Amino acid sequence: MSRKRKDLSKDGDTANRSEDKQIGSVTLTDVARLAGVGTTTVSRAINQPDQVAPKTLEKVNQAITLTGYVPNLIAGALASRKSHLVAAFIPSIANTVYAETIRYFSRTLRNSGYQVLLGETDYQEEQEESLVRTILSRRPDGIFFIGINHTQACRRQLLVANIPVVETWDMTTTPLDLIVGFSHEAVGKTTADFLLQKGIREFASIWALDSRAQLRRKNFLETLNNHGIDTSLVFDVETPTNFGQGREGLKHLLAAGFKGGAVVCSSDTIAHGVLAEALSQGFRIPEDLAVVGFGDQSFSAFTNPPLTTVRFDRKRIGQCAAEVLLARINGEKVPEPVIDVGFEIIERMTT
Amino acid sequence: MSRKRKDLSKDGDTANRSEDKQIGSVTLTDVARLAGVGTTTVSRAINQPDQVAPKTLEKVNQAITLTGYVPNLIAGALASRKSHLVAAFIPSIANTVYAETIRYFSRTLRNSGYQVLLGETDYQEEQEESLVRTILSRRPDGIFFIGINHTQACRRQLLVANIPVVETWDMTTTPLDLIVGFSHEAVGKTTADFLLQKGIREFASIWALDSRAQLRRKNFLETLNNHGIDTSLVFDVETPTNFGQGREGLKHLLAAGFKGGAVVCSSDTIAHGVLAEALSQGFRIPEDLAVVGFGDQSFSAFTNPPLTTVRFDRKRIGQCAAEVLLARINGEKVPEPVIDVGFEIIERMTT
DNA sequence: TTGAAAGCGATACCAA
DNA sequence: TTGGTATCGCTTTCAA
Numbered sequence: 001m002s003r004k005r006k007d008l009s010k011d012g013d014t015a016n017r018s019e020d021k022q023i024g025s026v027t028l029t030d031v032a033r034l035a036g037v038g039t040t041t042v043s044r045a046i047n048q049p050d051q052v053a054p055k056t057l058e059k060v061n062q063a064i065t066l067t068g069y070v071p072n073l074i075a076g077a078l079a080s081r082k083s084h085l086v087a088a089f090i091p092s093i094a095n096t097v098y099a100e101t102i103r104y105f106s107r108t109l110r111n112s113g114y115q116v117l118l119g120e121t122d123y124q125e126e127q128e129e130s131l132v133r134t135i136l137s138r139r140p141d142g143i144f145f146i147g148i149n150h151t152q153a154c155r156r157q158l159l160v161a162n163i164p165v166v167e168t169w170d171m172t173t174t175p176l177d178l179i180v181g182f183s184h185e186a187v188g189k190t191t192a193d194f195l196l197q198k199g200i201r202e203f204a205s206i207w208a209l210d211s212r213a214q215l216r217r218k219n220f221l222e223t224l225n226n227h228g229i230d231t232s233l234v235f236d237v238e239t240p241t242n243f244g245q246g247r248e249g250l251k252h253l254l255a256a257g258f259k260g261g262a263v264v265c266s267s268d269t270i271a272h273g274v275l276a277e278a279l280s281q282g283f284r285i286p287e288d289l290a291v292v293g294f295g296d297q298s299f300s301a302f303t304n305p306p307l308t309t310v311r312f313d314r315k316r317i318g319q320c321a322a323e324v325l326l327a328r329i330n331g332e333k334v335p336e337p338v339i340d341v342g343f344e345i346i347e348r349m350t351t
Numbered sequence: 352m353s354r355k356r357k358d359l360s361k362d363g364d365t366a367n368r369s370e371d372k373q374i375g376s377v378t379l380t381d382v383a384r385l386a387g388v389g390t391t392t393v394s395r396a397i398n399q400p401d402q403v404a405p406k407t408l409e410k411v412n413q414a415i416t417l418t419g420y421v422p423n424l425i426a427g428a429l430a431s432r433k434s435h436l437v438a439a440f441i442p443s444i445a446n447t448v449y450a451e452t453i454r455y456f457s458r459t460l461r462n463s464g465y466q467v468l469l470g471e472t473d474y475q476e477e478q479e480e481s482l483v484r485t486i487l488s489r490r491p492d493g494i495f496f497i498g499i500n501h502t503q504a505c506r507r508q509l510l511v512a513n514i515p516v517v518e519t520w521d522m523t524t525t526p527l528d529l530i531v532g533f534s535h536e537a538v539g540k541t542t543a544d545f546l547l548q549k550g551i552r553e554f555a556s557i558w559a560l561d562s563r564a565q566l567r568r569k570n571f572l573e574t575l576n577n578h579g580i581d582t583s584l585v586f587d588v589e590t591p592t593n594f595g596q597g598r599e600g601l602k603h604l605l606a607a608g609f610k611g612g613a614v615v616c617s618s619d620t621i622a623h624g625v626l627a628e629a630l631s632q633g634f635r636i637p638e639d640l641a642v643v644g645f646g647d648q649s650f651s652a653f654t655n656p657p658l659t660t661v662r663f664d665r666k667r668i669g670q671c672a673a674e675v676l677l678a679r680i681n682g683e684k685v686p687e688p689v690i691d692v693g694f695e696i697i698e699r700m701t702t
Numbered sequence: 703t704t705g706a707a708a709g710c711g712a713t714a715c716c717a718a
Numbered sequence: 719t720t721g722g723t724a725t726c727g728c729t730t731t732c733a734a
Contacts, residue, residue, distance in 0.1 A: 052703075403720090
């Protein structure tokens with residue numbers, strides 16, 4: 001009796017129809033009354049139209065358009081215990097390498113009636129933990145991560161919550177639940193092997209301070225070491241990486257005694273900077289200097305001189321992640337809880 | 352009597368304490384019972400702790416940690432008619448120019464207990480309209496847009512919904528509600544004036560096919576026309592823009608007869624590509640060729656040769672947008688519903 | 703195929 | 719300062 005809105009509508013039912021179209025003012029009950037059916041039927045007409053008689057369906061749909069009814073998913077979520085919300089945690093929205101994964105992840109989920117709540121972790125596990133805590137209050141039906149590193153508390157929370165989780169962009173033998181990605185250790189080693197096989201013996205490299213890049217770095221340098229190659233020419237940069245870091249990086253490496261050979265970068269963005277600086281210093285590419293990036297970013301599609309880079313399927317990661325997550329959410333059997341999408345080393349030179 | 356969960360808890364209250372910690376299994380009522388207080392008090396202890404006696408507060412907090420209670424914001428939202436959710440629509444998450452705005456927008460809102468639901472419009476008004484329709488079911492407390500162009504149906508929906516709206520990155524005399532941005536017409540004109548004043552008389556330009564870029568283009572070319580300058584050397588590119596488009600663009604323009612002067616680009620990304628191509632073709636910059644970008648992106652912070660670009664405060668747009676939106680949501684008076692953050696033309700040359 | 707009624711888990715009002 | 723109770727708007731169960 002106390003809520004104003006209801007007081008109004010109980011005063012008399014006349015005023016309700018014409019002007020009072022403010023969002024939320026029209027409820028399922030209003031539609032049901034207007035259509036002359038029960039609320040259950042309206043709910044069905046919206047969610048399982050095939051279970052409603054055609055004539056009834058039409059009456060309901062008329063009432064819906066007439067009233068401008070917009071369903072309240074909050075109430076629906078509370079009643080059904082399904083929020084139709086999935087939380088996605090990414091290191092940074094400023095870093096375009098993640099964009100395509102997120103886009104395809106969102107798109108696939110949207111097609112199944114889910115929406116994505118994005119959380120930015122700034123590459124910090126503590127921030128991730130705090131975000132997870134906050135987001136659990138929204139009762140997401142599933143959770144998506146870029147990366148596999150989480151705080152102990154975060155892991156515990158997730159386990160306790162018993163929500164489907166998919167980790168991506170990496171590989172591990174101990175996933176929280178589902179995982180879709182590839183091995184960064186393998187990338188590091190394979191990159192080194194690839195260049196060694198080309199006969200290159202002089203190396204320098206530029207690495208961002210994020211955990212996956214560091215994993216590649218470690219395995220890259222180790223592989224070189226195993227071949228007795230000097231690995232002292234290394235330059236560290238902040239994340240997210242930018243064009244300028246590449247130019248600056250090469251300058252530093254040259255000043256430190258690097259004469260040519262190969263420069264391996266932890267991102268294509270850096271590699272483009274290196275490329276630009278190398279050009280303006282008169283290097284012949286790739287004869288004097290081979291430049292290696294990572295990510296096969298769209299903006300590298302037009303690269304002359306050639307850029308060697310590591311390609312993996314960002315779209316597929318997003319889409320696969322969504323698909324397995326949906327399966328788990330729907331209680332279906334997940335055929336492959338661990339999906340390694342792999343990677344390849346390619347040379348870009350599209351002119 | 353029918354719901355399984357309740358059946359269990361009514362069988363006997365013993366089992367509830369130890370293992371049954373799955374998310375959502377512990378409710379406010381459980382906490383209240385354990386603490387020996389009413390549900391109202393627990394709710395207060397969480398939301399307005401200062402209105403609860405210290406001793407009571409302690410009891411409640413103990414009960415919360417003991418049970419591992421995680422509040423259910425869905426239920427809270429339904430009861431309080433506040434979702435604490437804000438919808439944000441951006442053209443593309445792959446385009447880093449928007450990232451900083453979104454980041455600061457989200458951050459500011461998060462500090463006030465709001466979360467952001469991101470929607471990607473792909474630069475298409477129809478998609479935006481459909482997203483808006485979907486998202487209104489979640490009853491967001493506010494809506495954020497990049498841009499001011501919406502379909503008629505979308506505008507109507509928004510007006511009817513009567514939700515606070517903030518549009519950004521642009522300026523108009525007829526905003527939906529709040530607006531924080533700057534005039535792209537002014538950018539176009541000012542850029543032309545700036546270059547003319549430097550004595551440049553030969554121009555070429557590269558433009559992305561997005562509405563704001565087109566607005567700048569129109570005013571840029573008009574201004575040149577007014578000075579009797581040839582404006583035929585124009586190259587169009589898809590959005591989101593990339594490095595390669597700049598290189599390709601300059602090649603085309605040179606092939607079309609461009610000899611030097613100034614190349615104006617609708618983004619810094621394109622401008623970097625132009626810069627790279629110009630360098631490799633032996634242009635002296637800026638003597639032979641001035642390159643003008645837009646956005647003052649972080650990755651242009653290290654640019655030698657210099658890049659002229661248009662700077663505006665992306666962070667401030669995000670933060671201001673959040674602040675005015677919050678004010679409106681809280682029913683406070685909004686001092687300035689229209690905020691023009693302005694812009695400036697700068698030369699980047701940080702080495 | 704349809705509908706009545708009992709929740710879902712919080713908040714808000716009012717009274718104590 | 720505290721608590722009882724009536725909602726919030728929908729889905730689910732069960733019976734008709």
